[in-house]
Amino acid sequence: MNSIHLTKPAGDPDWRLEEAPTRPACMPEEGELTVYETENGVRFVRTLEERFTDLPDFPFEPRYAMVEGLRMHYVDEGPRDAEVILLLHGQPSWSYLYRKMIPPIVAASYRVIAVDHIGMGRSDKPLDLSFHTFEKHVQRLKTFIALLDLEEITLFCQDWGSLIGLRVAGDQPECFARIIVANGTLPVIPQGMNPFGVPNPVQVNCDLGDFSRPADLSPASWQTFFQRWIIYALTAPNFTPSQVISSMAQHTLSDAEKAAYDAPYPSISYKAAVRTFPSMVAAIEEQNVPAWQALGEYRKPFLFLAGEHDHNMGSTMNQQRMTSHIPGAQGQPHERFEAGGHFIQEDIGPVLADRVVNFMRANPLPQQAEESAEPQLKMHGQMHGARYGEVLLVSPHLSHVEATVYNTLGLNDCPDELWRQLDPEAIKKEHKARFVILNGPRYFLMDQIGSADVSQEHTTFGGLQMRRMAIVRIPLASAVRGGLKQKPYTENTVARTTDYVYNRGREVYELVTPDGTTYIMQSYSLKVDPTLKEEDLKTLGDRLKLPAGWQYRVRRLDHEYILPIRGQAYVIQDDLQNSYQRVSS
Structure with missing residues (x-):
């Protein structure tokens, strides 16, 4: 690891990663690929639908929106004229992470939309690592919201879903009626102080094997861990999403559930997004400042739910940072869950769904509250x-x-x-x-x-x-x-x-x-x-x-x-x- 040359793209929202031209012998065989190309020359692969058959507890019909010539997959369940809750996943998961939350929220008569970021889940998967930058994914979510004509959105976001979702909410607060963060944040890093670097070009490291949960995930060690995580995700020859999710979950996943998390990614060519996302943080400094300032004026309801075993995004310090900054957090029932880890939806999905429904009912939209517009003091x-x-x-x-x-x-x-x-x-x-x-x-x-x-x-x-x-x-x-x-x-x-x-x-x-x-x-x-x-x-x-x-x-x-x-x-x-x-x- 010490021989890897790290570059510092911090502050440059247009940085690009490059893959080394040769692949070492330790790389798994891929088989024959069908490669597509958008009108703008973006080459991509599309996971076969047969890999998504019989997923446990995920019977939802796939839907697609065309974003930049690519299919962006989403689940859309519940009455079309009901209030919308938008569920955003992080890395290396996809909308399958929300399978335990979608049914009870729909049963409460809400419309649930769970999106797969481009490159993840059932969405199309560009081959080039350089396709994936933070600013571009922010723009893609804005495009998706506009395409579906979504208004008065209740946002539920976690991990990278929160970095992207909170940035969009800060840029377009008028679109969001409520915000719920579960183990998430919006980073604002002073100019020149981003501590993370990326290997560029990216060369697969044959010495890296399976992922296992680090013994020390304390706040003091988190920066060191995340730098190693950036390198591991980019350079491990057989990076496997289910290994990450199962090792960080607080309960044991079944073999079928692990297979479901891996279903979108039959080989490394399908994994550009899940490999690249952690490194996107290395290019973040002060470009989030306007959105962070706007969230400091956000007075609509805001809720933070944290997993005790997430020592970074779910930490007490981060929860307080968010709830003290956003005015709409005042008086809301923020919680911490002993049974929750980083992938909190996997650990306590039904409990989170219950909190979401209660939060939405306790904070009705303005037109629903006309007869009782005066708050109960x-x-x-x-x-x-x-x-x-x-x-x-x-x-x-x-x-x-x-x-x-x-x-x-x-x-x-x-x-x-x-x-x-x-x-x-x-x-x-x-x-x-x-x-x-x-x-x-x-x-x-x-x-x-x-x-x-x-x-x-x-x-x-x-x-x-x-x-x-x-x-x-x-x-x-x-x-x-x-x-x-x-x-x-x-x-x-x-x-x-x-x-x-x-x-x-x-x-x-x-x-x-x-x-x-x-x-x-x-x-x-x-x-x-x-x-x-x-x-x-x-x-x-x-x-x-x-x-x-x-x-x-x-x-x-x-x-x-x-x-x-x-x-x-x-x-x-x-x-x-x-x-x-x-x-x-």
Whole structure:
């Protein structure tokens, strides 16, 4: 292996692999091939239909769409006028991976479409390794969606199905009503920092035998394993998909099931895609940034399901990375499954199908929810004067930073002895955050909070129990060396679904801009002035360094006031870090 010359195509979306011109004697015999050619000169083979007869638990009629002159196979089951769930597989599997999920989802009256990437499953298989690049497969999925005229898609994706599917969802978020990721991710690698290389030209290595599960798949060893996996997939003389799937599954596959996974690939000429896919990651750097940023604005339902035995895409770290970045993940029932490995559909397909159906029913499409468009909010009463504290875990992005907010709301009153013991550096290290902000102690000023966003994810910071509450987007201009500081009187956005209720007769404190935009104080802080009390808020305007033309206003409500937020709240802080939310503009 050390003699293999690796090239670094990182950052070049148009990189191409080349196969060595000669094949060594260790290569299995292929027999006679029927080679076809598209109008654009792409040479390909087509797996004989007889190899797909009597596949166990896969009775589905094959369907085909023509993409770039090639047949792209898909399963299409269920009512044609029903909601669509699009199932995307990874490598080296094909739509057979979804055989345990398709029937129960169809039984719930949904339309299920399971696609085979070009080069895999029943789809046509170009001979040239260079045909397979990440950007081209992204475009092929977009073409497929357009050809079938799919709308309001619920995406279910895993492994390379997630890299391709999430990229398409980020590029075309309007096409997707919901997203479910099971052991998946969308990589964004800083320029020049992609660690992976590929052998080019690709020379078969006769020393490589059957695939077996590595003894160490811990996160610390994953990069080394994946580099070896790239080389193995490309250069093993008898690369066999079923060996990979069965060795990584948590249960034993039957001989018939193994044969089904291998059915599309009678010889190495049919395996260009399954050999090449792992190496495509070596060309990924910042081309996914726009899609990742768009997913950071995706507020439609998002669910992450993870297999405990997948220590990379199913890891707790990756699950948190995705769910903290995508606003639509808030309040959803993300899960981790002890019985699940990397090929989680193989291990617990019926369980995943149940979660998919429940998720879709719990998050109906807008037109289905017209009669009950208002979300069901859980009301928290007697909030006025309630003491709380927050921990913000901050992660940077290209145009902004995001803070995942954890709050003591409903769990405790932020005891001073525990709050003072919080160590930001220790929290930063434990949770792998770029910055940590301690925001508190604070006191609420509204009388009730109705919330649909409160997560059941609890975390303990230094003995202080909190729950995840929200994602705050903060402009990069607010970032400072060694930490983060919110600029006074500068709007930040918070994803939430809430009602803030102020009782009749309550005194409220507001900021009013020259154009009439009004912000109402939702909480006051002891962080800057530990002696601040609610009675001091009546004269707070004398202490604030307000922008030109701004006013601080105190008034008493002559009726109950409800401040509703459905999606995005706009919040600011004053000089003393008291928080306000926009009322009107």
